[in-house]
Amino acid sequence: MSEVLARLDGIERRFGSVVALDGADLILRAGEVHGLLGANGAGKTTLLNVIGGMLRPDAGTIEVGGSVVSFQTPREAWTCGIALAHQHFALVPAQSVLENLALGLARGWADPVRDVRAKALKLMDRIGLRVPLDSRVDHLGVGDKQRLEILKALLKNPRVLVLDEPTAVLAPNEISGLFALLRELAAEGRAVVLVAHKLDEVLMVADRLTVLRAGRTVLSTVPGDYEIPDLVRAMVGADPVDAIAIGVDVEPRSTKREPGESVAHLDRVSVTGGPGVDLEEVSLHVYRGQVVGVAGVEGNGQRSLALLLAGRVSATRGSVTLPEGLGFIPQDRSTEGLIAAFDLTDNVALALHRVAAYQDGPWLRWSELTRHAETIHERFEVQATSTSVLAGSLSGGNQQRVVVGRELSIATDLLIAENPTRGLDVAAAAFVHDEIRRLVATGVGVVLVSTDLDEVLALSDRVFAMTRGRLLEVDEGQRSREGVGALMLGGAFAHA
């Protein structure tokens, strides 16, 4: 067996009363791509932050190159040859891409930026990830920020490269490019650690697997020794499993639901000045009882499309017909879907207060609103002691239950769901998917806009790809990761 570059043994770490790591072990060997698996909340990110020197463990030892180390800062980890690409980007928004790359590389009085430009260009050529070097970071889409985060780690020329969920916002062809690069880096004698919540992605590239559950290492093996269902069981224990969320059910829907009447219609609609690229001449019918799935790499106009269909922005040109009973699940539940400082009743009222049935002249019918909130609380099994709990104190999954419950209750004609499972754990994602399926069965039209290709393929009757502000329908025969990915491909480099 090859040389051990880093060894983590019995790592424990708590945040207040929450135990994030409770005896996690990880051994990283030269020449290996190591896949770290686990449901959301299993402690993957915490463990990576311990390796990268961002967090100090409460107990346990870290050995690098055979000697025990204790990192006080990320720079110390970096000095030991460990570089971390963050899932929640650690970037300076007001600075350019180049300045972000140069950050931390500065030595003495030399101007680091000039030097870094040449290095960055060379690196981008080699690995095929492109980011506009002179753009300000806060003007970048999520995809570009992710590419930048990976480049930043690679520029440090690390012996141990740590990647936290790098694939979630990348296009399929970029993912395969990244994986080829990881194989190459491993072949050079480096160690790579990769977290991805899609099981099949990890299996594509990993030489070794470690599964975390509830902060503990429950399995360490090589791919092939275990069947996928066994790995899933190791990841989630007895929890309910959402096959889509962990990427083991990526087959497109085989039985197509019969379309009802048209419930929303876009006729050659353009939107300029929204987030991402402008929408150009988009036409779309949404029918009752069907799911329209829209896939695309972030920043290609799907945000504008979602807001347009939800009636939140108006068209610059073209005509938009929307129904009355319209629900919208926005992608960012904590800033757009809910008000953290409001209790659950107030948050339910947020969407319902415009409905005539809850108004009485200038007053709101608070007793009705409270009753409605209690119904959502019960029916959607929100883990909260009562409806007067502040929304900000709930976990992400429970917050999404409130948003989904609220929007389903007003979506009598149409539901727009924008990345409805992003950042949710397996059980919560399964809940959202089930609810969408149930809603469609009642004859409501659904538009699912998601960067998660598997989610789009598994739930949709009709699939569209969004590239550079245009909407392309995907033929039946092309409904696979590769097929849709090929259509999205143009968009991936649209703003590079």
Next chain:
Amino acid sequence: MAKDVRARVGVGVVAVGATALIGAVLLWWGGYDPQVAAGAMFRGSFGSWNTFASITLVRSVPLILTGLAVSLAFRAGVWNIGAEGQLYAGAIAAVWVGLRGATLPALILVPAVLMAATLGGAAWAMVPALMRLRLGIGEVITTILMNFVGIYLAAYMVHGPLQESRGVFPQTDRLVEAARLPILVPSTRLHLGFALALLLAAGLAVLLRRSTFGFQLRAVGASPEAARVAGRIRTGRVVLASFLVSGGIAGIAGGVEISGLTYALYEGLSPGWGYTAIAVALLGALDPIGVVVAGVFFGALQAGAGAMQREAGVPAAWVGVVEASVILTVLALARLRAVGRRGGS
């Protein structure tokens, strides 16, 4: 909800206690006897029924009204630091209508004076509101700057167009009886304005809690993004309305002061009520009922300050220090509570 109210009351009590402590230490440090000063202060504010009604409560009227104006704006996420200017704009409009309509009966003239004050204050708030909504200029700076314009406009008025008929003193003519608010409690100076302030507070409390507009205002203040996306609320309209209502209430404070107490406009009508209002609003936890309590507290402080100066020789400016320490204590406590909650969960 009940827990929330208790926590807010707790913050208020601790803030007042800490303020008393800081105040006592400062007095002692300045060479005064804190006990003598405190005695004078109490006698000057709560000493007798007449002192309480004629001084403490009368002084609390503009503080409650401007406090309500500021708290309503803050709840909507509108940082209206301009209550002082809006108060002056209301006072100018009130005195103008009161003098012009001198022949009208009281039943018409008094409401007209108050209406003019409301419109004057709202017009003053309209300028920063439009600058924020149309041009994206932050209202903190613009409302402060509008204060100076309002203060100096009032000064110009009493030296120029509205100066009293003999042209000697820098003030306007006195309002006729029909333009004055009736006295609320006989043999005191307590006028109808106090009842008006209480009524307005109760009305705002109901508006915020029960009405569609109040809900939208709270939502926009708590999270404009969520209000717009999840609530489909036209945030610009709510912000504009909040500016205007806030400015209108501050304007009423000016009108009530003229029509209820001074009967004339002069330079320095307000000793900075529009600024003290920020302390009142914060100590009152931005809640209308809390603002009434905080307004009476600050009224008592200012009443007591006068007595303290007369009896114990403590400069009245000392009260300014106390007001500042209330703001700082309330802010610090709110912050500590937020931090404590995060660490605890």
